[in-house]
Amino acid sequence: MTLNTSPKLLVLLLLAASSSTVLLTRAAAELVNEEVKRTVDLSTHLAKITAELLLHNQGEQAVSSFTLAVEPELAPHLAYIGASVKGDEEEDGTLELKQTTIHGQSGEFYKVMLPSSLAGGAKLRVKVETVYSHVLRPFPTHITQAERQLVVFQGNHYFYSPYVTRSQTTRVRLSTKTVETYTKLGNPSKSDESIEYGPFRDIAPFSEDALKIHYENNTPFLTISSITRIIEVSHWGNIAVEETIDLRHTGAYLKGPFSRYDYQRQSDSGISSVKSLKTILPASAQDVYYRDEIGNISTSHLQVLEDSVEVEVRPRFPLFGGWKTHYIIGYNLPSYEYLYMLGDQYALKMRLVDHVYDDQVIDSLTVKLILPEGARNIHVDTPYPIDRMPDQLHYTYLDTFGRPVLVATKTNLVEQHIQDVVVHYTFNKILMLQEPLLVVGAFYILFFTVIIYVRLDFAITKDPAAEVRMKVASITEQVLTLVNKRLGLYRHMDEVVNRYKQSRDTGALNSGRKTLEADHRTLTNDIASLQARLKAEGSDLAEKVGEVQKSDGQVKELVCRSCQEAERLVAGKIKKEAYIESEKTLAGKRQELVTRIDSLLDAL
């Protein structure tokens, strides 16, 4: 066996010498893939290839890393590659990968760092997972609505590796039983939905042999041609997430008409088309919206589960091959689940990209992380390399100097990329007050302006007439108050008289009359002085006030008369009937006068 491989090893050694990657070649010389179990999962629109390796270090020296290789034909489509140790213990240790090159060999190579170096003669079980997007090509490329979708997969029969492989099996899983053709290397066995190749023995490094399978695959061939994910962090307790998604059916193109009748009445019509997809949002997602440029998309359903929120995203129309759609989905998250802080130090831990549909493929991702205004010392930890764009500024409600926006892009992502990103930054808590103060300040200025405007006179011309009018108005106001008071006096006097009629207490009556006289005099004098002032202002209202005064004098007389009448009644000088009679006439006259005063006052 060793003899068999030695010439090749020699060649490799020569190559290694020329490229001076001595370490690698020595390792390559000593490592052997003892046993490879490969599973090619073609049941979806992705090609997921998992290989379980049993690595054997045949050399004496311990090795700390080994190399994984990807075929040059498939390398451009490689979306994800990962390796983990399959130890005896349950938990698998994920290994660190680093891209590297091997001179003279095409394809992509990854150097896998082992957790502990592999001693000479030791063996290690490693699981390698790779996902390729857009490797299943529809063939024929155009189908009608009634036809089923056939796709072709072209790969490698062998496990592509820089090491010798002692034994290898390949199991291909398909989505349906219908297989048009498949390559028959080594007489594979085909059961329902899978094809078993191998075992192949003693395969030289970098061996390739075309594997081709043409089979029916009606799973949704959906591709997110671009997605922009905007995460806006607010320190007021909310994280808003919005994803703008361009979705495309990348299966076989629809040829000819689309018949709604067939689509509705025949279950297998348009079998490869996509009616809806299921997006899983975080459990705490709230206020989910799903819309596009022309409004809400009314065909969605939301289901709140215990550990997630499921949105059934149904595009406005079913997606047939080649058709595309565009939509926006957004939701709010409470920040306490994702934002951690220590003093002024903050850390945001969010998914860099989230689930859109199962087995998703994202051709181009743009993530925009909008941090609060005033965040500084920003540092980002990404789970995998991602291209940072220059930072931007974003202005929204009440912003003054803008929020920092981190922008990052990446292409060709799959489900395995749903991982957390951590953003560290510092933020001065005082800045939280800035926005409320801004609002308070704005209102303060508004009210202050109104106050200034109302209180001050901005007229550029003086209007003497208006001033006089205002003066007169204020005097009139005073007159009104006084006259009002005076009329009140009379009412008070009436009450005094009434009380007197019952109690027959002359003293009270006299004192009441005296206070009336005194108050009346002062009031009348006040009014007279006001009247004089009115006259001085040249207002004709003075005359009216004069008339009021005159009428008032009469009213007062009447009041006095009624007072006297009451005295006479009490003294028994007149009879009750006569008193009532005279009281009535007096009241009538008084009413008349009061009405007159009222009308005069109204005219003021």
Added chain:
Amino acid sequence: MTQRKRDLGGGGGGGGGGLRGWGAPPSGWLSLLSFAILLLAWLVAFSSRLFAVIRFESIIHEFDPWFNYRATRYLTENGFYHFLNWFDERAWYPLGRIVGGTVFPGLMVTAGLIHHVLNALHVTVHIRDVCVFLAPVFSGLTSVATFLLTRELWNQSAGLLAACLIAIAPGYTQRSVAGSYDNEGVAIFALQLTYFLWVRSVKTGSVFWSVCCSLSYFYMVSAWGGYVFIVNLVPLHVLVLLLMGRHSGRLYVAYSVFYVVGLVLSLQVPFVGFQPVRSSEHMAAAGVFALLQAYAFVHYLRDRLGLTPREFLALFLLCVPLAAVAGTAALVLLTYGGYIAPWSGRFYSLWDTGYAAVHIPLIASVAEHQTPTWWPFFFNLHVLLCTFPAGLWFCLKDINDERVFVALYAVSAAYFAAVMSRLILTLTPVVCVLSAVAFSNVFERYLADENPRNGNNAAITENKDSKRSSGGGRSGKLRKQHVASSSEAGERPGRGPTEAQEKEEEEGGPGIHLRAAVCLTMLFLLALFAVHCTTVTSTAYSHPSVVLTTRGSRGDIDVIDDYREAYYWLRQNTAERARVMAWWDYGYQIAGMADRTTIVDNNTWNNSHIALVGKAMASNESAAYGIMRSLDVDYVLVIFGGVLGQGDDISKFLWMVRIAEGEHPGDVRERDYLNARGEYRVDAGGTRTMFDSLVYKMCYHRFGELQLSARQPAGFDRARGAVIGEKDISFKHLEEAFTSEHWLVRIYRVKKPDNREPLENRLRVHED
């Protein structure tokens, strides 16, 4: 101040000292109260228009708003100057449309400006939301403007009531719900503001107010074609005032300034251009302007020369008819010379209701251009329809310059509304103003209590009531006038008081029970009105018409979103420059939602182009294919309501035929589509021409196989309640490209011609 006087009016009442407790000066309270009422009116106006947003979403409604929205987006994205120069090559293919010169930009500029200001303040509002909520915000402004106008005409309390009425009146709501982003939304505000400023300037004779009026008029001109109403009503007002002998210096200043400044400003709007000086619609204003100058000149001569009244009369009788004859002659000559455009067809249709049906089927085909029956009036105005003549009567009884104006406004608006159902919109504001006057009058009469006999309690209640019902300082005086004239009890027509009540009034005012009864009746009417408004707004006017709903069997609401489904399909899955042919009703929606080039749209400026599309729709497939090839059509879109039972293109098909027949009488004849009995049928009773027409084929393609329910046969059209007459429909030049879920929108792809024409029959050689 009024409060105190009122209190004194109570005379012997005991409220004298009570008022001191109010503390603040009453004028402050009153303005605060007015402010609060106006604010509430605004809020009500805004929130009562949000039914559609709450039930559906923030979405642009119907047809024209989609164009306005698209234009606004263009404005915000490209700036004002690009907007003015915008040549839209995606409409009216292949002609295109000079949008900048054929729109009233006021609406878009307003929305764009608001959007710009908000974004400058970092209030990041999407332009769509600005557009959706513009009309509700402006209806708040309209109620403020109505308040101002009514206050000028009557008093503050009537103004407040008018503001409340216009806030919810369905006649106005129908055009201003959230999402109804159309010119009328801002134009009614501009209309009311212009009228307020006009009344104000006539009242004050100040150049300042007159210039303000012109500016507001300019805004109106830039916003809506209805500005013609202003530019004719204002001169009419001036003319009537002259005839009534109410000429004054104030009027002269007001109109001269308004006309000159307004004319110059209105010439600045590109769409209006030189029309104000060159079209007949605007000549009345010019004529009145000249007349006013002549009138003033004659008066000047009288004063200058010291003429006796007799001489003056002679001069007057000589000059004025001379001027009138000269003016008319000049007008006629200029019209014949082609310098002044004669009346437009739309204008004629305002005087002769049968005109459009005969001459312009395109105008007649629009439902809102038809003469309304009585029920739209009642539906849109409810009780106001009954009370507004009363308000008019109050105004006429106590006439002054500005009340002449409102009377003319009421009469003319009522006439136009009776001619064209759409113009109920312009009637509504004046109806609200006058109804408010009527209600306010009645309340002042019956709610206020000036009778001292009723003692303390009445005086106190009166205090409260007067606060509620009457506003500013002048109301006290006004009320006195009414008290003085209260013996003329016939002042309230309609629901006037009975004779017994009249007697009571003669004795010195109605009794307390009568007052209560009248006030309660009025309040009841107003409450009914409010309920009616809410119901109508909610049920009839708050529908986007882009999204439909049906109620499922369990009472749940099913959203039927077929329009957007199909338009969005067009937007996403057709070539960027694909041309879509559809009947013109859907042009704006296709441009707005599908973002594709259209052949004709709702801006029906080119009748022959529309007729060509109508002809294609009405012709058989191969003839239509010729037309469609010549128009570079890629997709044809039809609306088909047979599954849902909706109105659709089949229902309006006869209009297409008529419009096509107007331009191509040789090719399309309406009678070919009607059967021998003159009926328009889609079932077996239809005609061959009908079955062969493109619309019929596109609507019913494969529909003959579809059985909607077990009780109905296949091919049963729910919209027309009949089984279609032709079930076997196949196409040669078209293929089905998309049909929405409920078949409401069907889109067909026009196939490119084959490289070689396939033979219809097999070659004879083979048969031998």
